Amino acid sequence: MPVLGVVTAAAAGLVVLLLLAVPTAVARLFPFFWVDLAAFGALARSSVRCRRRLNRQPAVTLLDVFQGHARRRPRWPLLRFQDEVYTYEDMDRRSNRAARVFSRRLGLQPGRTVAVFLPNDPSYVWTWLALAKLGCPMACLNCNVRGRALQHALAAAGASLLLASPELQAAVEEVLPALQRDGTRVFYLSSGSPTPGIEALLPAIEVAPDEPPPARHRAGVTAKSKAMYIYTSGTTGLPKAAVVTEMKLMMVANLARLCGLRPDDVIYTTLPLYHSAGLLVGVGGCFEVGATCVLRAKFSASQFWDDCRRYNVSVIQYVGELMRYLCNTPKRADDREHGVRLALGNGLREKVWREFLQRFGPVSIWEFYGATEGNAGFINYTGKIGAVGRANMFLKRFAPFELIKYNVEEDEPVRDERGLCIRVRPGETGLLVIKITQNTPFDGYAGDSQKTEKKVLRDVLVKGDTFFNSGDLLMIDHERFVYFQDRVGDTFRWKGENVATTEVEATLATVNFIQEVNVYGVAVPGCEGRCGMAAIRLKPGASFEGESLYAFTGDTLPSYAAPRFVRIQDALEITGTFKQCKGNLVKEGFDPNIIKDPLFLRDDKKKSYVPLNPDTYAAILDMKLNL
Numbered sequence: 001m002p003v004l005g006v007v008t009a010a011a012a013g014l015v016v017l018l019l020l021a022v023p024t025a026v027a028r029l030f031p032f033f034w035v036d037l038a039a040f041g042a043l044a045r046s047s048v049r050c051r052r053r054l055n056r057q058p059a060v061t062l063l064d065v066f067q068g069h070a071r072r073r074p075r076w077p078l079l080r081f082q083d084e085v086y087t088y089e090d091m092d093r094r095s096n097r098a099a100r101v102f103s104r105r106l107g108l109q110p111g112r113t114v115a116v117f118l119p120n121d122p123s124y125v126w127t128w129l130a131l132a133k134l135g136c137p138m139a140c141l142n143c144n145v146r147g148r149a150l151q152h153a154l155a156a157a158g159a160s161l162l163l164a165s166p167e168l169q170a171a172v173e174e175v176l177p178a179l180q181r182d183g184t185r186v187f188y189l190s191s192g193s194p195t196p197g198i199e200a201l202l203p204a205i206e207v208a209p210d211e212p213p214p215a216r217h218r219a220g221v222t223a224k225s226k227a228m229y230i231y232t233s234g235t236t237g238l239p240k241a242a243v244v245t246e247m248k249l250m251m252v253a254n255l256a257r258l259c260g261l262r263p264d265d266v267i268y269t270t271l272p273l274y275h276s277a278g279l280l281v282g283v284g285g286c287f288e289v290g291a292t293c294v295l296r297a298k299f300s301a302s303q304f305w306d307d308c309r310r311y312n313v314s315v316i317q318y319v320g321e322l323m324r325y326l327c328n329t330p331k332r333a334d335d336r337e338h339g340v341r342l343a344l345g346n347g348l349r350e351k352v353w354r355e356f357l358q359r360f361g362p363v364s365i366w367e368f369y370g371a372t373e374g375n376a377g378f379i380n381y382t383g384k385i386g387a388v389g390r391a392n393m394f395l396k397r398f399a400p401f402e403l404i405k406y407n408v409e410e411d412e413p414v415r416d417e418r419g420l421c422i423r424v425r426p427g428e429t430g431l432l433v434i435k436i437t438q439n440t441p442f443d444g445y446a447g448d449s450q451k452t453e454k455k456v457l458r459d460v461l462v463k464g465d466t467f468f469n470s471g472d473l474l475m476i477d478h479e480r481f482v483y484f485q486d487r488v489g490d491t492f493r494w495k496g497e498n499v500a501t502t503e504v505e506a507t508l509a510t511v512n513f514i515q516e517v518n519v520y521g522v523a524v525p526g527c528e529g530r531c532g533m534a535a536i537r538l539k540p541g542a543s544f545e546g547e548s549l550y551a552f553t554g555d556t557l558p559s560y561a562a563p564r565f566v567r568i569q570d571a572l573e574i575t576g577t578f579k580q581c582k583g584n585l586v587k588e589g590f591d592p593n594i595i596k597d598p599l600f601l602r603d604d605k606k607k608s609y610v611p612l613n614p615d616t617y618a619a620i621l622d623m624k625l626n627l
């Protein structure tokens, strides 16, 4: 049947042609189709891997993955700290001994939460493993928290046992009587104790037998079990204990793998371990792939690259501020002599991103966006500088998110006449909300249903739906690239305009006499919104030049965004992750009667920033002086 043969051949030809043509046509029409699909594929594989492990009976948790590496490559270094090296086997055994002491000596029962109050050092890692082996969640207290906030943090996680370091002796002793009254037991994980009434556990741990604790301790652990509590530092108020389930723990540890972390990598972590970036992405990433972590007690800009060379570091972890500090160090001839190929982190601004690459060479930067308690995030997988990721149409099916209109002044989403939220158009800034589904659950905050409820937004697109409120303002451009704009709290309104503090900061940071700057809004009687104020630290040896700052801000910033007040500080207060603290500054405002730092006022008549004295201050309060 020749005719049919010809037809078949023609059809086959057409199919081949189509198959060849379709990818190029798709690529032309949707330039990011294939990268989007590939990224989705990688994420889906990762998600399936986590689900499969945790749905087994008994569940295979991150601890089991770590133990697999410890069996296969016992002598491989897991952790380097100063001159110490801990192999996978060392850590496995050490955590067995610690588990033995926690369980036999302290009578720790499976499922009981234990709080750790430790700086970055190896004990953090073996304590984590030991508690996991006993089926006990670990509450990771922020080392900067003190007093009432510390007590609150312990209570929120329901922890009745506190393991601390004598490095934090003063903070521990401050709350000790209150903790003892509540029945919370406190121990140091060190060899000696400087505090009467607190026992040091290390001597007992060192002589304990190192066989693994019986498996029954964690027989009840499932995907939904609470593995950890990680505290998120709200800009105001008390710390919130975000629940990290076993599933979340594994998904976040897999983030490092998604970004390309390999078993032969050495990852350098200077971020505090009480946050998810350092602990879950860094150390957890090593547990997941079997890599090595170099831990440092505190970030040091001057030691950073020397450490990278000394330990053969191939991957670094950052937050945006850390990269800025690195770019601010004096240039050196060996700036590009290092083996770092990958940087993982978040909060990197476009300008610093470019500067970093230019100065330190071709490092592949994986910028991601996500909150510890959040139910989804973004990763930059396309190499677009400045973007945190893409609004990938495939991912959107998996984790439906929206950017909605937000009223900055009222601090709440704008709603239409039906009471539903309104999507923003491409190029417009909106509040990121992520639908709460089975794939993207929101585990909430421990011991605080009110705060949990506050992060849940209802009736977003249809009546009855629920979304996680990220509290972040983002923008999606016409090519679907996603850009982080601001924390909701980092924007204030002045003269009817939104002022993004981070933008003003980025501009002021380029002034030749300014070393560091923190911008915020202060309330002024008789004025709507908040008035811009900048706390600055001067470069060593430099002096404040009011006229030149006036001229510069006039040229580079919209008039509403130029700070009305300037406060000169010797040091700017920062959090453990190098975020600037605004809370106290906002509270202190611009009152020269209480603030001892030099204060300046933007004076449009003199075209300068002039000293703010109590008389001028009184005139502002009496509304005799127009801002």
Ligand SMILES: *[C@@H]1O[C@H](CO)[C@@H](O)[C@H](O)[C@H]1NC(C)=O
Pocket (backbone or CB within 6 Å): 310, 311, 312
């Ligand atoms: C770093 O690599 C060099 C060369 O491969 C090696 O000699 C050195 O021992 C390594 N250092 C560490 C800390 O692994």
Ligand SMILES: *[C@@H]1O[C@H](CO)[C@@H](O)[C@H](O)[C@H]1NC(C)=O
Pocket (backbone or CB within 6 Å): 363, 364, 365, 366, 367, 380, 381, 382, 383, 384, 385
């Ligand atoms: C993200 O963008 C940077 C800048 O171009 C690039 O170096 C890096 O490789 C990108 N990340 C990924 C995962 O492609």
